[in-house]
Amino acid sequence: MFDYLTYVREGNFPHIWCSGCGHGIVLKSFIRAIDKLGIHRDEAVMVSGIGCSSRTAGYVDINTLHTTHGRAIAFATGVKFANPKLHVIVVTGDGDATAIGGNHYIHAARRNIDLTVLIYNNYIYGMTGGQVSPTTPRGARASTSPFGNIEPPFNISGLASAAGASFVARGDVYHAQKLEKLITQAIQKKGFSVVEVLSPCPTAYGRRNRMASPVTLMEWLRDNCIPVKKYEKMSEEERSGKIRTGVLIDIEKPEFTEEYRKLVDSMQVRG
Amino acid sequence: MPDRYAGRTMMMQGNQACAEGAMAAGCRFFAGYPITPSSEIAEWLALRFPEVGGKFIQMEDEIGAMGAVIGASLTGVKAMTATSGPGFSLKQENIGYAAMAEVPCVVVDVQRGGPSTGMPTLPSQMDVQQARWGAHGDHGVIALTASSAQETFEQTIRAFNLAETYMMPVLLLLDEIVGHTTERIVIPDWDTVERIDRKQPEVPPDEYLPYRCPEGLIPVLANFGTGYRYNITGLCHNETGFPTNNKQENESLVIRLTEKIVAHRNEIIRLKRMMLDDADIVIFAYGTVARSARQAVMECREQGIKAGLLEATVLWPFPTEEVYALAGSVNAFVVPELNLGQMAREVELAVRCAAPVHRLNRVDGDPITPLQILDAVKEVV
Amino acid sequence: MAEGQPASKELAIIRVNVEWCKGCEICVAFCPKDVLEMEGGKVTVARLEECTKCMLCELRCPDFAITVE
Numbered sequence: 223m224f225d226y227l228t229y230v231r232e233g234n235f236p237h238i239w240c241s242g243c244g245h246g247i248v249l250k251s252f253i254r255a256i257d258k259l260g261i262h263r264d265e266a267v268m269v270s271g272i273g274c275s276s277r278t279a280g281y282v283d284i285n286t287l288h289t290t291h292g293r294a295i296a297f298a299t300g301v302k303f304a305n306p307k308l309h310v311i312v313v314t315g316d317g318d319a320t321a322i323g324g325n326h327y328i329h330a331a332r333r334n335i336d337l338t339v340l341i342y343n344n345y346i347y348g349m350t351g352g353q354v355s356p357t358t359p360r361g362a363r364a365s366t367s368p369f370g371n372i373e374p375p376f377n378i379s380g381l382a383s384a385a386g387a388s389f390v391a392r393g394d395v396y397h398a399q400k401l402e403k404l405i406t407q408a409i410q411k412k413g414f415s416v417v418e419v420l421s422p423c424p425t426a427y428g429r430r431n432r433m434a435s436p437v438t439l440m441e442w443l444r445d446n447c448i449p450v451k452k453y454e455k456m457s458e459e460e461r462s463g464k465i466r467t468g469v470l471i472d473i474e475k476p477e478f479t480e481e482y483r484k485l486v487d488s489m490q491v492r493g
Numbered sequence: 494m495p496d497r498y499a500g501r502t503m504m505m506q507g508n509q510a511c512a513e514g515a516m517a518a519g520c521r522f523f524a525g526y527p528i529t530p531s532s533e534i535a536e537w538l539a540l541r542f543p544e545v546g547g548k549f550i551q552m553e554d555e556i557g558a559m560g561a562v563i564g565a566s567l568t569g570v571k572a573m574t575a576t577s578g579p580g581f582s583l584k585q586e587n588i589g590y591a592a593m594a595e596v597p598c599v600v601v602d603v604q605r606g607g608p609s610t611g612m613p614t615l616p617s618q619m620d621v622q623q624a625r626w627g628a629h630g631d632h633g634v635i636a637l638t639a640s641s642a643q644e645t646f647e648q649t650i651r652a653f654n655l656a657e658t659y660m661m662p663v664l665l666l667l668d669e670i671v672g673h674t675t676e677r678i679v680i681p682d683w684d685t686v687e688r689i690d691r692k693q694p695e696v697p698p699d700e701y702l703p704y705r706c707p708e709g710l711i712p713v714l715a716n717f718g719t720g721y722r723y724n725i726t727g728l729c730h731n732e733t734g735f736p737t738n739n740k741q742e743n744e745s746l747v748i749r750l751t752e753k754i755v756a757h758r759n760e761i762i763r764l765k766r767m768m769l770d771d772a773d774i775v776i777f778a779y780g781t782v783a784r785s786a787r788q789a790v791m792e793c794r795e796q797g798i799k800a801g802l803l804e805a806t807v808l809w810p811f812p813t814e815e816v817y818a819l820a821g822s823v824n825a826f827v828v829p830e831l832n833l834g835q836m837a838r839e840v841e842l843a844v845r846c847a848a849p850v851h852r853l854n855r856v857d858g859d860p861i862t863p864l865q866i867l868d869a870v871k872e873v874v
Numbered sequence: 875m876a877e878g879q880p881a882s883k884e885l886a887i888i889r890v891n892v893e894w895c896k897g898c899e900i901c902v903a904f905c906p907k908d909v910l911e912m913e914g915g916k917v918t919v920a921r922l923e924e925c926t927k928c929m930l931c932e933l934r935c936p937d938f939a940i941t942v943e
Binding site: 223224226227230235236237239240241243245246247250395396398399424435436437440441 | 894897935
């Protein structure tokens with residue numbers, strides 16, 4: 223048994239997430255990760271935006287900052303830059319991070335500031351009732367794509383990779399142990415790190431797309447999330463409809479707060 | 494080590510004076526985004542901050558800059574951003590957040606002509622009502638202004654002190670003239686500058702409630718990383734910092750956010766009075782227009798017209814009672830402004846029909862001259 | 875303990891917090907030994923003796939509602 227209760231704000235439970243929502247599984251994976259890393263709770267800051275994912279902040283007993291829609295990474299940039307000793311973890315969703323917050327997302331990646339960003343990708347705006355999001359698959363139904371989505375989706379991980387993030391991983395809530403490992407690696411990484419977590423929404427997405435049952439959604443993750451190594455060996459045909467999971471990018475590059483510190487040190491030496 | 498400019502007399506732009514004032518006030522974090530006519534504030538701090546261990550970051554947009562300032566402030570550092578009209582609009586979302594979550598910070602708006610991209614290189618005072626009502630929802634606002642480089646330096650310090658005292662964003666409304674005019678400024682020794690730092694909890698973490706407000710209306714927010722783990726949200730929250738749906742808690746929070754300014758208005762409001770004792774005509778002016786108004790008062794007096802000047806250095810909260818107190822004994826008010834009467838509205842509300850209020854407005858991008866004010870006063874007489 | 879039974883066969887203690895359980899059935903569906911069942915919209919332990927303490931139910935419960943010892 224893992225003692226999650228020492229890490230949560232028990233008085234705020236049961237949480238607000240719907241039955242079968244994977245977000246609780248992500249939170250648990252995060253808790254195990256910081257437990258394993260031995261991060262002191264006083265030195266951890268969770269910054270979140272707006273949406274179902276962002277409600278995570280209210281449940282975990284560390285410093286928590288629930289901000290405005292799309293802006294969590296910007297607030298987190300201020301926290302981390304002002305006090306680089308803090309471990310700063312951003313919790314956000316597909317809409318929060320890549321629609322309204324897309325600019326902050328790509329620029330934080332470019333800047334390579336030492337933040338860990340957990341993006342709960344559920345393909346939908348859940349909290350507002352199921353509107354189409356930047357990751358809603360083509361053809362999928364949402365309240366604002368009632369005839370099926372005509373737009374192509376964003377690749378959240380690909381976006382961070384292209385923008386310059388030093389660590390990018392994709393996990394899912396079915397493979398929860400693996401998810402914990404990915405989050406652990408992301409937190410350890412000095413630089414901008416992203417873990418895209420597939421955490422489908424039974425209520426707002428599943429019900430409109432013939433996957434209303436949480437079990438069906440979990441089976442879908444089980445059957446379609448393919449580890450990087452295995453994925454690489456698959457033919458084009460076999461890859462169809464499959465999702466690559468695991469560590470996608472892991473590179474070393476200069477980190478922003480460290481570079482600024484060097485600048486300040488050099489100025490003070492010059493006097 | 495004393496700062497390189499401390500104790501010196503310099504020639505500086507208002508924008509640079511603002512940056513120096515921030516440093517003297519103890520500000521050590523700036524996040525911004527380039528926009529005319531405010532960019533020199535960012536440029537000056539990009540140059541100066543590394544010398545004193547301050548943090549400078551140019552963000553991807555104004556929204557992000559405002560967010561970063563709030564995040565930084567929560568670690569206990571004094572933080573600022575600076576912008577102009579269109580950027581001020583973009584910052585409103587997170588200014589509202591800082592008001593709701595009660596996070597101290599300073600936002601400088603070097604006003605240019607609007608609406609929209611308007612007149613980027615020309616002065617205006619068109620943002621004074623946006624400063625009051627720009628962010629949605631009811632909450633109190635403190636907005637200062639300044640008419641010279643020296644006053645900009647001093648008002649920037651005051652902005653930080655008010656932010657730290659009342660736990661809120663404080664706005665400093667400059668304009669293109671003061672921002673870009675290079676003039677003499679005396680920079681005091683930093684040790685002699687009055688600096689106020691936000692309070693920290695006096696109770697242990699297990700007894701701490703961030704929004705309890707031990708002294709009535711103002712919360713004590715512990716700096717992140719100091720062992721007080723709590724939640725901050727822009728949702729309506731109770732004293733624990735967690736969101737609430739309780740009607741009474743919602744109501745008391747929204748009322749308190751306004752009441753904390755109303756209750757302290759006398760400590761916040763500051764006015765400069767010039768020849769008001771026997772005045773028949775009161776010129777109400779602020780910012781660089783007040784400089785023209787001072788000259789106009791002198792010229793009025795030379796011509797035998799009993800004019801005086803009530804100069805507001807704090808625009809919000811508006812000095813309603815102080816304006817009303819004059820209304821009974823004077824013949825008229827004249828309100829010259831670089832907009833179409835945004836603060837004249839407030840003067841009219843304050844005067845409550847006890848005296849006529851005449852407007853003098855200019856929105857072509859040129860300043861209001863002393864002669865224009867003199868002519869306006871003569872017309873009233 | 876029954877004779878000859880190894881220590882690892884000691885019965886698990888599975889606790890369900892019914893106040894927090896939202897009845898998603900994930901734990902029931904993915905239990906390799908069919909230990910769990912639904913009853914009145916909440917999970918219940920039906921065949922404790924089959925439990926191998928693999929912890930998958932605890933791991934995947936989104937509601938922090940089930941623990942295995």
